[in-house]
Every structure is written in structure tokens, then in C-alpha cells.
Amino acid sequence: MQKPLPFDAALVRKIAEKYPTPFYLYDEKGIRKSARDLNAAFAWNPGFREYYAVKALPNPYIVQVLKEEGLGADCSSLPELMISERVGLTGEDIMFTSNNTLAHEYRKAVELGAIVNLDDLTHIDYLKEHVGLPELLCFRYNPGSAREGNVIIGKPEEAKYGFTEEQLFDGYRKLRDAGVKRFGLHTMVASNELKGEFFVETARMLFELAQRLYAQVGIRIEFVNLGGGIGIPYRPEQQPVDLKAVGQGVKALYDSMIAGTALHPLQIKMENGRMITGPHGFLVTAAVHHKNIYRNYVGVDACMANLMRPGMYGAYHHISVLGKENAPCDQIVDVVGSLCENNDKFAIQRPLPKVERGDLLVIHDAGAHGHAMGFQYNGKLRCAELLLKEDGSVKMIRRAETAEDYFATVDFSGLKG
């Protein structure tokens, strides 16, 4: 089965003449459409906001595009806060959802006026001591055995994130008594989840909690954040999540549980990364070597340092061989990089058309948690990021690293050599 591409072979070959492979290519039109579809699905909720999970694709140009679509930024570190600030997202345009957080990161988040989402009960005092408590605070809830996670995020009761239910109630009491005036409630239960009902159930869980917090603690939660985690169809036979159905499912619950109660109006927030940019990013790499031993290998010029999801999670990423989209997939190969790690494989025992040296391979669905997870082990350098703009032009939005970048943090003057 094939997966469609938003560009043709001729365009990518032309791009590769100017920018050496490997490189990431992002499709602006597709990214904007995903953002619009999600906003449309929740348009019934006047306070709805998607805070794009910057960690998924922390490139300021992408965050800028998403800002233009009305999205905020979900940040988890100081540099991500700095990216948001650079593109003009400040104040409550930012949700700061971090864990095991250091004081200087909280300080920057509070300075920017971001919505701070605490990951632990003890962080109330930590924040108070190091920065001071802002007037709005949010807690991340970990439902433990009440919900199932999945392979990427783990089972909630084994995951390091968030408050237990008991801690949640204690925590809001503590905030109330400390004079905090505004409250949010957050959770993130699963990652890459393709079942839309999962998110409707998450909304039910948070609506119920908001009701109980109102009744038992006397606080009015002003927003619930359902987290990110909407999955994407990495495999050609999979279907995307029906966002309209999710929006309508959450609306039906809202109408029966929240509308007409003291909790109305309750704002819905989300912080997806993958579903916004994932399907619209492509890692383009050239075939260099062939090797036939016990198995047949195609060696490409990208490696796991450019995209670690297959090696790290065993994740499937579809591969198209440009110009051979309609050729029979009659070769079974492993597509490998050059890292001295045997899990440096983009595909294992994958049927592909016959690949020749110089063929361009496009690795699909790499627009989230792709380049961002890059690393430099084995002295491998992170590649360039290119944006295919709506008008068809291509802009380099991050250059490829050079050996000078790799050595930039070493002071060679102390060496004898």
C-alpha cells in the first residue's frame, strides 16, 4: 500500500540539488490544515485552545506558523519557553507542562506569565520558595490504575508524571488556602492513541474531577487540559482520528455534565504535538550502499541520530522510493543508517522496489518527535530542516550541523597535540 506525498519526485530532486541529503522537509499547508481541523472540532467551546507541544518540532518557524493559526505553545524547558517568546507567544499563550522542574525554568515561565502546570505536590512549596505563587496554577493528574496508557507513555501507575488523586485534592486545598485564585486541571494519559473515544473518556474523567473539586474543595476549575497524544496513522492501512467525532463526543458530555452548572463556562485545552506536524514532515535520504549477507541491506545517508523512533520504539515509518511509487515491492530489505548500533534501522524486512545507489527515499510521518529527538552519538550531526511553503517555495529553517558545531563546546587550547 502507498501513502500519498504532498510533493512529487521532481521537486524533491530539485531541492536535493541545493540542499544535500539527508534533510527534513515540512509541508506548511498540511500543518496549517491539521491545526484548523482541530480548532474546528472544538469551535463549540469558546475557550478552546490547542497549545502546540513545542517538543515535537521545536523550530521557531513552525511555532510561528501555528501561532498564525491561533495555537498557543506547550513548553517543557527553558529553550522551549525562549522559542515561544521569540515568536511573540507570551502570557497565557503558553502552558508550561514540565516535570522534575528546576527553579530557573519555573522562574522564566512565571516571568513570561505562562500558565504553570505543576507535576507534583511538593512543587507548590518549591515554586513558592524560589519564585512565588502566581494567581493561576494548574496540576497534572495521573489517574494510576484507573486508566490504561500505552507503550510510548507507559502505564499511568508506572509513569513518573503527575499527582495521585488524593494529592490533587490536598494540592488544590493548599493553593486555595495560599490565596491562589484561578485553577486549571490537566492530564496526559496516552501517546499516539488512534481511538478517538479515548479522549472523550479523558474529558469525562476531568469533568468528574472538576465537579468533585467544586463540591469538596470549593474551587472552580476554569479549564481542563486533555493533554496531547492524538495518534496519527503511521501505517498506510490505519485511519486518522475522527476529530469531529471527538469534538462532538466531548460536547455531549459537556452538555450533560457541565452546562447549566456552576462550572460553566469551562474551557477545554489540549497540547498535541504529533497530530499537528507529524504527518507533514518527511526525512529525505539517499541510498548509498547495498549489502547482502544473511539479510539484504540498503544503507542510506541518514541514521538513527536523525530519526530515532524506529530504533527506540520499534516504530513503523512508511518509506517511499521517489520515482518508484508504482514499481512492484519485490525486494525484502532492512533500511539502515551508519551508526554503530544494530538498532539503527529505519525499516526491518520491508518489501520495497529495487533501490539503486542515488535513489531518494522519503521516510514518512517524521514531523513530530523526529528531528527534535536527534542526537550526536558516533559524531553524527543533525541535518537541515526545510519548509515547503504554501506558495511552493522552499525555505531552510534550520541549517545542517557542521563538525565546527560538534566541537563548539570544547576548548582545544588546553590540548598539547
Ligand SMILES: Cc1ncc(COP(=O)(O)O)c(C=O)c1O
Ligand atoms: C506533557 C506532554 N504534553 C504533550 C505532549 C505531546 O504529545 P503528542 O506529540 O503525542 O501529542 C507530550 C509528549 O511527550 C507531553 O509529554
